[in-house]
Amino acid sequence: MDTLITARGLSKRFGPTVALDHVSFALAPGRIVGLIGPNGAGKTTALKAVLGLTGFDGELSVLGLDPRTQRDRLMEQVCFIADVAVLPRWASVSQLIDFVAGVHPRFRRDRCEEFLAKSAVRREARVRQLSKGMITQLHLALVMAIDARLLVLDEPTLGLDILARKQFYDSLLNDYMDAERTIFVTTHQVEEIEHILTDLIFINQGRIVLDLPMEQVAERYAQLVTGPDQVNRARELKPLNERQLLGRSVFLYEDADAKALAPLGEVRQPSVADLFVAKLQPGGAA
Amino acid sequence: MNALARAPIFNTPFAWLIRRELWENRYLWLAPLVLVLAILAAALFGWVFFGHAALHLDGEELEHMHNMTVDQIVPFVSVGLATLALPFLAIAILGTQLFYALDTLYGDRRDRSILFYKSLPVSDTATVLSKLAVATVGVLVITFVASLLTQILIAALTSIELYRYPVLLAALWSPRVWGGVIVLMAYMVVALSLWYLPVVGVWLLISARANRAPFMWMLLLVLGLPIAEGIGLRTHHVLDLIGRRLYFVAPLDVHELGAALHRGAQGVPDAHAPVVSNVIAPAQYLANPELWIGLVAAAILIALTIWLRKSAEASS
Secondary structure (H helix, E strand, O other): OOOOEEEEEEEEEEOOEEEEEEEEEEEOOOOEEEEEOOOOOOHHHHHHHHOOOOOOEEEEEEOOEOOOOOHHHHOOOEEEEOOHHHOOOOOEHHHHHHHHHHHOOOEOHHHHHHHHHOOOOOOOOEHHHOOHHHHHHHHHHHHHOEOOOEEEEEOOOOOOOHHHHHHHHHHHHHHHOOOOOEEEEEOOOHHHHOOOOOEEEEEEOOEEEEEEEHHHHHHHEEEEEEOHHHHHHHHHOOOOEEEEEOOEEEEEEEOOOHHHHHHHOEEEOOOHHHHHHHHHOOEOOO | OOOOOOOHHHHOHHHHHHHHHHHHOOHHHHHHHHHHHHHHHHHHHHHHHHOOOOOOOOHHHHHHHHOOOHHHHHHHHHHHHHHHOHHHHHHHHHHHHHHHHHHHHHHHHHOOHHHHHHOOOOOHHHHHHHHHHHHHHHHHHHHHHHHHHHHHHHHHHHHHHHHHOHHHHHHHOOHHHHHHHHHHHHHHHHHHHHHHHHHHHHHHHHHHHOOOOHHHHHHHHHHHHHHHHHHHHOOOHHHHHHHHHHOOOOOEOHHHHHHHHHHHHHOOOOOOOOOHHHHEOHHHHHOOHHHHHHHHHHHHHHHHHHHHHHHOOOOO
16 A cells, blocks of 8 residues: 555654654555544654654655655645644735745645635735634645645644634535545544544554554444443453443443444444543543 | 746745745835935934034035046045945944844744744755845845935935035036945945854854844853953953954955045045045955954854754744
């Protein structure tokens, strides 16, 4: 399989703190990969390594290039939205469009104008005069007008209201995504993106704890909701995690026999958030 | 965009990097403009309240010069006008470079826009070199234009006082005067810029490295280091080094210039008029080893700055 990103044994330390501990993963084209982890897990460090924004030990190839030494070439085919605050606040919208058009060989001004025409962003406005939602729309318009193969998003909707967040991901899917493009995204708001993800990577304390395509998540993980009478039998099947919800017990299983679970209660596919909690807190609040 | 802006040379990525610096730092061209207007206002104020439009010209000197021919006067006026601008040029170049170069790389990290710039296919080398180009060539061109504009305005105001001296008036507005002024000022601006290059290198390095308050780092370097050396070692090598570099070194034949201006003021119509080519002393300037040591230091400082920019991340 063609890979866009191949990381082997990626490590990074900040003094005594280990940000990445021999991390390995691979991203294929046409996928939307979520990198999920708690604060300080190493998500942003991993993304910065991919973008050539930080040094690291280990092997990393992005689109066949070494981000440490070939960042400027890499950025011809990679786009990046860190969070809403990075567009220069002194610039006007039209200056930003002119500037990106001037330095980026794969930028298409007409596509950017087309996208902005659907928004309330005025060309003569300066970035500092725009709302957070408008700045995100502007940044997204600039990025979507670039014919890039990889889009890296680090908490792209941080600080946005729910409408702006939904609009952001809708635009991404409708106007940007196709079979050749890949999105690599980190966010705390897992529930907002789980329906668009094709692959899931969990990272904790600098280590990968889960790396699966979403279809395998459905095959390998099951959630059982049961009453007090079935709790002991459910525990015998060795759940990954157990918690209480409105007087009922919720168990999460890895590689469990679906036929054995079915008689014990309601079996369903766990949400990414539930799976995340189960993988990071094995055992849970029993 | 107009036709000039669409010309291929202005459409390279490097040209766009320069343009974005001029967009962001509008004071680079607004400050000299304000200075020109302030000088003009001061001259007008002097004319209205003290009866002198611009330069205070001594009546005896004027009478002396009035007895000379236009050809004899032209070189004096030319050299006089240009050298009059030298302190202005030096202060304007040093001041603008200080404020711009100290803040430019630090500012990108402070507002986190460095992440936006680094998300574009532009190398850190090109980014630093574009900032260096603005701090040197950009400041140089802007200062030159502003100085020339000031000279023209002052000459225009001085003309009001010279209405009784048609020979002097003709000499003042002779194309040869302004040709000489332009050549001499262009030479001085280029020479000063090369002399100040290591200073710009130090400011850029501080800007690339400081996590906060680059201005304080500059003060620490320029004031703290000499004071520490004076107290600790009872020597003043650092102070001498800074003094020699910051005090504008006139790339001119100072002896010839002084003598020539004196002859001009005395109205001596001899054959030793200060032609521009006599006053310009490139050999003397280029033979100064401190110029070359400075240029080598500047190259090292710029290389270090590029390296720091490559490893730089947003400060928050």
